[in-house]
Amino acid sequence: MGRHSAPTKRELRAAAAAAKKAAAAETRAADQAASAANQAVEPQAVDVTESTAVSMTSVSTTDVEVSDEVVETPASDLQASGEPVGVSDGRVATATTDIEPSGEPGDMSDEVVGMPASDVQAPGEPVAPAADAVAPGEPEVAAEPETVTVAAATSHPKSAAVKPARLPRAPLGVQVRRPHTSNSRMARYAAVGIGAAVLGATVGFVNLSKHVDVVIDGKQQSVTTYAADVEGVLTDAGVHPGPNDAVTPSLDSKVTDGGTVSLVKSRDVSVVIDGETTVKSVTAYTTQEAVEQLGLADQDVVSSRSQRLPLTGATIEVATYDDVSVAVDGDRTAVSTAADDVEGALADAGVTLGEHDTVSPGLDEKVTAGMNIKVTRVDQxxxxxxxxxxxxxxxxxxxxxxxxxxxxxxxxxxxxxxxxxxxxxxxxxxxxxxxxxxxxxxxxxxxxTSTGTKEFPAEVNALNWEALGYCESTNNPKAVNQQNHMYFGEYQFSEQTWAGVGGTGNPADAPAEEQLARAKILFMQYGASQWECGSHLYD
Known part of the structure; x- marks a missing residue:
């Protein structure tokens, strides 16, 4: 089998040019990633543990010679500088460079040639000859041009860890036809360098993000940000502090990952002191916190100290107490009150007024120290x-x-x-x-009553009836004879004689006018002989 020779000067110059282009590409990728991250609310972390791979852009080379030389190239030469090649779904992505003939710059194919993971040679195992290797003395068989695809892991929200997968070693004796052997390895180096540069820039930029807890008026939210100070963090959270808001730490303080930024919004409260109202700005949640900020903690606060303050419309009443005397329901009671008027002082004393009760001084009179208040209960x-x-x-x-x-x-x-x-x-x-x-x-x-109107005869009326009555009873119509108790009235009728002239009951019970009338009737019937003193009729 043939062996690879040392790189020529021309290859070294081409490699240097490719490295320069890779550095420029890395700078552009970092700038683009920074711009995208500034627009994103939640940047995703890089995770190359997934099987997804992104094909790199085509790599051009200028100094490429066309050659039909068939060389024996170990698959290990395809991996540049120990850079990892992505592995997905149990298949190993092999990479080759397809160089255009006639000296044209080659482009990086997006094709991924799959190789079963079972073909990956474990470290330390002997290299077995490939099934299609050329035996000694046999003619070489031209192989299909090999396409190199460098996979860079896409950003993934789960993790920023990079798990490299190594390209399997090709079996010894495999002959691969490379149309342009002089620069194919240099092109592979350039492609792998660009992928590593972009991946490194992306991972590095993502590592600049921070997770900061932002607490606004006690409500917490988590913000992922690239800001360097507190003001930037609040801006990313959509919060714009007012001039009187309390921010901790200060707006120009630096922030770190896992830090906390607290903001308490200012509140305008109306402070009423002895009837005089002023508006103050505080960064407090309750009345107690507000009076402490205002330096009124030692004053008499009428409002509830535990009352929670709204953002607007809160009122805090602060007053001094006066000792007054309240007289009501027969009792007099000493009362210490912070009320402005008599009506409020009576309320502090627990006095309930009736509908018609009167109060002195009047209910709307201003309370003064030592005042005597009198309640008069008026009931109807x-x-x-x-x-x-x-x-x-x-x-x-x-x-x-x-x-x-x-x-x-x-x-x-x-x-x-x-x-x-x-x-x-x-x-x-x-x-x-x-x-x-x-x-x-x-x-x-x-x-x-039936009243008689009949006149007595004149001669009867002319008799001295007063002299008769005086002789009989001293003119007493209620007289009773003291000797025998048988004669009654002014003219001393017996009950029998009385009934005989039309009378009823005891003569002494009859009116004097009736006794006189019935005495006249008796005279007209029997004459003056009916009375022992009858002779006095003629006096």
């Missing part, structure tokens, strides 16, 4: 009572009866009604009672 209630309706007395003339004799025809009866009053009290004492409505529950019954 509706009260319902039952009231009697008195019956009326009605007299009807009876011309058939003598004057002075009246007779009750119908007994009277009182009625009832339900009456509603509005009762007002001040501190428990009633001050007014006003009738609002009434409803009759029982109608009254009138008392009807």
């Amino acid at each position: 209630q509706q009260v319902t009572e039952t009231r009697t309706i008195a019956h009326k007395k009605v007299e009807k003339d009876n011309p058939d009866e003598y004057i002075g004799i009246d007779e009750v025809v119908t007994d009277g009866a009182d009625g009832t009604e339900k009456v509603t009053f509005l009762v007002s009290t001040v501190d428990g004492e009633q001050t007014s009672k006003t009738e609002e409505s009434s409803e009759v529950t029982k109608e009254p019954v009138d008392e009807v």
